[in-house]
Amino acid sequence: xxxxxxxxxxxxxxxxxxxxxxxxxxxxxxxxxxxxxxxxxxxxxxxxxxxxxxxxxxxxxxxxxxxxxxxxxxxxxxxxxxxxxxxxxxxxxxxxxxxxxxxxxxxxxxxxxxxxxx
Numbered sequence: 345x346x347x348x349x350x351x352x353x354x355x356x357x358x359x360x361x362x363x364x365x366x367x368x369x370x371x372x373x374x375x376x377x378x379x380x381x382x383x384x385x386x387x388x389x390x391x392x393x394x395x396x397x398x399x400x401x402x403x404x405x406x407x408x409x410x411x412x413x414x415x416x417x418x419x420x421x422x423x424x425x426x427x428x429x430x431x432x433x434x435x436x437x438x439x440x441x442x443x444x445x446x447x448x449x450x451x452x453x454x455x456x457x458x459x460x461x462x
Contacts, residue, residue, distance in 0.1 A: 353394070353413045356391070358389075358413075360412075363387075363389075363396065366389055367389075367390075368387040368388055368389045368390075368396070369387070369388045369390075369453065369454075370385055370386070370387060370388070370453075370454045371385070371386050371387075371388045371395065371451050371452060371453050371454060372384070372385065372386075372451070372452045372453075372454055373385075373386045373395070373397070373416065373420045373450060373451050374420065374450040374451075374452065375420055375421060375422040375424075375425060375450075376419035376420060376421060376447065376450060377421070377422070377425045380422060380424070380425065382422030382423075382424055382425075383420075383422075384397065384399075384420060384422075385398070385454070386398070386414075386451070388453075392416070392448075392451075393415050393416040393417055393448055393451075394413060394414070394415055394416075395413075395414055395415075395416055395451065396412070396413055396414075397410075397411050397412060397413075397414050398411075399411040416447060416448050416450070416451045417444045417447045417448060418447075419447050419450070420450065
């Protein structure tokens with residue numbers, strides 16, 4: 345999680361040890377590259393635009409991060425586009441999606457389809 349997300353979560357006083365006991369809904373977080381259908385699952389604890397990304401938390405020396413609490417307006421880059429993102433820079437992808445509304449639209453509730461019996 346980034347430093348901004350750290351501050352938001354610390355102010356809310358939410359501990360990761362409490363998360364298994366709290367109710368949540370699953371949402372899809374789609375890649376911010378236009379036309380890409382890649383996505384990852386996040387947990388919605390009812391405090392949007394803050395979501396929990398349940399993967400191993402990684403913090404890079406360059407300030408990039410993966411996993412943990414996140415604000416959806418950061419945007420998600422799938423592994424398919426990550427190399428290009430690092431080569432061309434963050435601004436390349438930000439030019440495609442300029443508003444927070446478009447970034448928040450990349451978070452979609454998971455709707456389970458009906459299971460039909462034969």
